Amino acid sequence: MAIIADGLTKQYGDKLAVDDLSLTIEPGRVTGFLGPNGAGKSTTMRMMLDIDRATSGMTTFDGARFGNLDSPLSVVGAMLDANAVEPRRSARDHLRYLAASAGLPDSRVDEVLGLTGMREAQNRKVGNFSLGMHQRLGIAAALLGDPKYMFFDEPTNGLDPEGIRWVREFLQQLAAEGRGILVSSHLLSELSLYVDHIVVIGKGRFIASGSVAEFESMTGHASVTVESPRLDELVALIEPRGGRVTPTPNGIEVTGMAASAIGDLAALHRIELHELHTEHQSLETTFLELTADSQEYRSTGTGREEAS
Structure with missing residues (x-):
C-alpha cells in the first residue's frame, strides 16, 4: 500500500507548472522532495491533496482517491503553510476547532500538544509565536487524525539549529512508527541526514530519484x-x-x-x-548538477544573476 501520484499535470494558462509527474510515498520511510524555486513542489503537494485541481493525472491513497476517503485526516495529514492560522486564537483553540470540524475529541488535542511539546504554550495567542512554535503547531495539526501519511512543505525553513534538529528527529520518529512522510526542503545537506528516499524535480518535470547514497555517487565523482x-x-x-x-x-x-x-x-x-x-560528493553538489538546467535564476559569476 502507498500513495501513488500518476502523471500529475498542472497548467496555468500558458504556463505548465507540473508536467506529467509521478511519484510514490511508501509507509515507514521519509521521502525528500527536492527542486529549485518554482520547480512545482508545492503545486504537486496541493494537487495530491485535491487542494488544487490537476489538469490531468491522479493520486490514490492506498488505492482510493482523496475525495473518496471516508476519514481523510486518518489517512493523510499535512503542513503546507504553518503560518495559515488565525493569530488571535490560542494554540489549543486552533487545534480544537480543527478537531471539531473532523469529529475528533478534545482528548486528541491534548495528545498532539504533548507529542509536539506545545503544552506550556497551548493558551498563548498564535500571533505571538516564534517561527519554531508555528512549525510545532502545524505539525500538531497534521497529527490530529493520527494519519498513516504526512506531507510537510519546507518544515525547517527559517528555523535555528535546535529547531531543525527537533523537526528532523520528529519526522524520523514518525517514519519509525510506520508512517509515510513526504517532505520538501531547500536545506539539502540537512535533508540528507534523515531521508530514506529522494525525488528531484525541475520545471515541473521528474529528474531523478533514489537513496541518499545513490545520489551522492550518481555522477561518479568519488x-x-x-x-x-x-x-x-x-x-x-x-x-x-x-x-x-x-x-x-x-x-x-x-x-x-x-x-x-x-x-x-x-x-x-x-x-x-x-x-x-x-x-563521495555531497547531496547538495549532486542536486545542483542535476538541476543546473532547471534553475529559475543562475549566477553569471559576475555578481549578477540571470534568468534561465
Missing part, C-alpha cells in the same frame, strides 16, 4: 584521500594503473581508482598508509 610517508612511490604505482592524482596539503587525492585497489597496491609493495578513505 575520490580517495591518501596519506603516506612514501607518497612518491605510491604515485608511481597508481598512475600507470589509471589513477589520477592531485596533491593535497597532507597527501594526495585519487580519482579513477577504488580505495580497496589502492590499499591492496600499498600492501603488496609494503608501503605504509596513514590515511585511506573514499569521499
Whole structure:
C-alpha cells in the first residue's frame, strides 16, 4: 500500500507548472522532495491533496482517491503553510476547532500538544509565536487524525539549529512508527541526514530519484584521500594503473581508482598508509548538477544573476 501520484499535470494558462509527474510515498520511510524555486513542489503537494485541481493525472491513497476517503485526516495529514492560522486564537483553540470540524475529541488535542511539546504554550495567542512554535503547531495539526501519511512543505525553513534538529528527529520518529512522510526542503545537506528516499524535480518535470547514497555517487565523482610517508612511490604505482592524482596539503587525492585497489597496491609493495578513505560528493553538489538546467535564476559569476 502507498500513495501513488500518476502523471500529475498542472497548467496555468500558458504556463505548465507540473508536467506529467509521478511519484510514490511508501509507509515507514521519509521521502525528500527536492527542486529549485518554482520547480512545482508545492503545486504537486496541493494537487495530491485535491487542494488544487490537476489538469490531468491522479493520486490514490492506498488505492482510493482523496475525495473518496471516508476519514481523510486518518489517512493523510499535512503542513503546507504553518503560518495559515488565525493569530488571535490560542494554540489549543486552533487545534480544537480543527478537531471539531473532523469529529475528533478534545482528548486528541491534548495528545498532539504533548507529542509536539506545545503544552506550556497551548493558551498563548498564535500571533505571538516564534517561527519554531508555528512549525510545532502545524505539525500538531497534521497529527490530529493520527494519519498513516504526512506531507510537510519546507518544515525547517527559517528555523535555528535546535529547531531543525527537533523537526528532523520528529519526522524520523514518525517514519519509525510506520508512517509515510513526504517532505520538501531547500536545506539539502540537512535533508540528507534523515531521508530514506529522494525525488528531484525541475520545471515541473521528474529528474531523478533514489537513496541518499545513490545520489551522492550518481555522477561518479568519488575520490580517495591518501596519506603516506612514501607518497612518491605510491604515485608511481597508481598512475600507470589509471589513477589520477592531485596533491593535497597532507597527501594526495585519487580519482579513477577504488580505495580497496589502492590499499591492496600499498600492501603488496609494503608501503605504509596513514590515511585511506573514499569521499563521495555531497547531496547538495549532486542536486545542483542535476538541476543546473532547471534553475529559475543562475549566477553569471559576475555578481549578477540571470534568468534561465
